[in-house]
Amino acid sequence: MADFPFDVVAFDLDGTLADTAPDLTAALNHALAQLGYPPVPAPDVRHMVGHGARALLRKGLAAAGVADDREVDRGFPIFLEHYEAHIADGSRPFPGCEAALDALAARGVALAICTNKIERLARRFVEAIGWTSRFPVIIGGDSCGVSKPDPRPLIEAIARSGGGRAAFVGDSITDTDTARAAGVPCVALTFGFHDRPPEQLGADMLIDHFDALVPALERLG
Numbered sequence: 001m002a003d004f005p006f007d008v009v010a011f012d013l014d015g016t017l018a019d020t021a022p023d024l025t026a027a028l029n030h031a032l033a034q035l036g037y038p039p040v041p042a043p044d045v046r047h048m049v050g051h052g053a054r055a056l057l058r059k060g061l062a063a064a065g066v067a068d069d070r071e072v073d074r075g076f077p078i079f080l081e082h083y084e085a086h087i088a089d090g091s092r093p094f095p096g097c098e099a100a101l102d103a104l105a106a107r108g109v110a111l112a113i114c115t116n117k118i119e120r121l122a123r124r125f126v127e128a129i130g131w132t133s134r135f136p137v138i139i140g141g142d143s144c145g146v147s148k149p150d151p152r153p154l155i156e157a158i159a160r161s162g163g164g165r166a167a168f169v170g171d172s173i174t175d176t177d178t179a180r181a182a183g184v185p186c187v188a189l190t191f192g193f194h195d196r197p198p199e200q201l202g203a204d205m206l207i208d209h210f211d212a213l214v215p216a217l218e219r220l221g
Helices: 021-035 053-063 071-087 097-106 119-129 152-160 171-183 210-220
Strands: 008-011 108-116 137-139 168-169 185-190 205-207
Touching: 008 152, 021 053, 021 071, 053 071, 071 119, 097 108, 097 210, 108 152, 119 137, 137 152, 152 171, 168 171, 168 210, 171 185, 185 210, 205 210
Parallel strands: 008 108, 008 168, 108 137, 168 185, 185 205
Antiparallel strands: none
């Protein structure tokens, strides 16, 4: 539909398209246990996600009172091995997500993922959950040599999707800062993985459910 205001809509992955906390929590606590540290409660992990796997492990260690990058280096491959083997055991799309993606695709919108998850893992997750055909463009935290909130990954995702008018959908301050730096309007979710109240994210618009995404984008345009 030519009158839709955006040519490209890019999405964050963890906490935006899908609730990946169960599998991230399991991988984090597996790595911590292998290193000899106590687990992080599942609700706390939701506030630690958004800057990539190393940062998540670093925060998990900090919760145990450990601030040593050598332990991060030691635990990182343990985390990755477990997470890749169980990447979609408990993770699920948020309610209404796939219907919203279908509605955007029906309007001729190109869909992309821009995440701080390692690209290989992002692609593995997308494949495991059956979304390969939905997202021809996936930019991970290691795809451009920099990660969000640097705007370059988002700019690259938009360019690889064909360019044009673009919007970004996310759930965290990392996402809203990225969109602002890229000069792109941002819709933020009131659910997802927040480290602050959603009203403090600075998004152009907040939505409570994916059913509201297409109307929100129409209003932003």
